[in-house]
Amino acid sequence: MLDRVLLGGNAASALRPVRVTSAVDEVADRLLTAIAVGDFLPGERLPAERELTTLLHVSRPTVREAIGRLQAIGVIEIRRGRNGGAYVRDSWTESTAAAVRHTLLPRWEEFEQLFDLRSLVEGMVAATAARRRGPKDLDPMRDALNAYLSARTPRDEQAADSAFHQAVGAATGNPQIVLLSRDLLARISLGFPVEPWGKGERTHFQRGSHDHKALYEAIAAGEPERAEEIARGHFMISAEMIRDVLARVRGADTP
Incomplete structure (x- = not known):
């Protein structure tokens, strides 16, 4: 679609x-x-x-x-x-x-468009979750957040991150929103529905920790505008990781 x-x-x-x-x-x-x-x-x-x-x-x-x-x-x-x-x-x-x-290079303009689109869509997802979430929706979100904060390996971090955002999507109550989010993830991740994780840099983990906690608090408090703002910024982390890889290649090409 x-x-x-x-x-x-x-x-x-x-x-x-x-x-x-x-x-x-x-x-x-x-x-x-x-x-x-x-x-x-x-x-x-x-x-x-x-x-x-x-x-x-x-x-x-x-x-x-x-x-x-x-x-x-x-x-x-x-x-x-x-x-x-x-x-x-x-x-x-x-x-x-x-x-x-x-x-990446032949399609880079389109990738930048997708990064922008994903930021907008995930902001909408977070805002909708903040408006519609019920008390039971918060439990899996909180469990995934705790798993992320206690993760000891990049793979554990990646799995907990995925679980957290799946829980946010589920809180919207609309499976079509979840499918849209998954489709965009696959498109920025070269066809694989997996979040890019760079080399497991601790700076990305620390930023993710801060964003996850803030996003959970905004959704739990029923603050859609705040949730949208946090999510839009948070979902640029993956875009930055992909840009970093391309910059590494371009740097190697420079005499």
């Missing part, structure tokens, strides 16, 4: 399905970039082949070959057994800069 609204009636947008003529290249580049911005963190398992085919609109052989390329350059390792799969080893290699250029 958002593809049609933003870009004139088809899905060939900033996060268009991978082009068939260069599918393996694009899948590999998109995965490398997603790892660089922290959609998937070191030690974390990538989505299974079947899920990746659905997210990226390509065949399983294409996904399998792209995963093989990432294994060959040392970004991921393949583990066998019950908990087997493709696990992230490193967030940045010599191949990452080229992948970021191919994935």
Whole structure:
């Protein structure tokens, strides 16, 4: 739906399905970039082949070959057994800069539009939650906030952050709002419905802690204007992380 609204009636947008003529290249580049911005963190398992085919609109052989390329350059390792799969080893290699250029630069103007749109939409989500939330809506929000504040690893932080914002979305009482929020997240995260997490910098965690506490308090107090303002600023953190990755590449290109 958002593809049609933003870009004139088809899905060939900033996060268009991978082009068939260069599918393996694009899948590999998109995965490398997603790892660089922290959609998937070191030690974390990538989505299974079947899920990746659905997210990226390509065949399983294409996904399998792209995963093989990432294994060959040392970004991921393949583990066998019950908990087997493709696990992230490193967030940045010599191949990452080229992948970021191919994935982000041609579509950067559209990404900036999406960052702006997401800030506006998530402000609306927070304001609606503040207007509509019931007493029971606050419990999962508070639990997720406590989990975030007590997290010991970037992956735990990322999971608690997701749970917190899911609880805020649920408090709106409108599943379509939740779907809209998820769609925008996937579009800024290269097709994966996962919040970028950078390298787990403590400055981002500390800012997130402050924002989460303030947002919870505004929603609990039924203050929609305050909740909207906090959320609009908070959801620019992910945009800043992606900008940082692109700036790293541009800096490397500078003589």
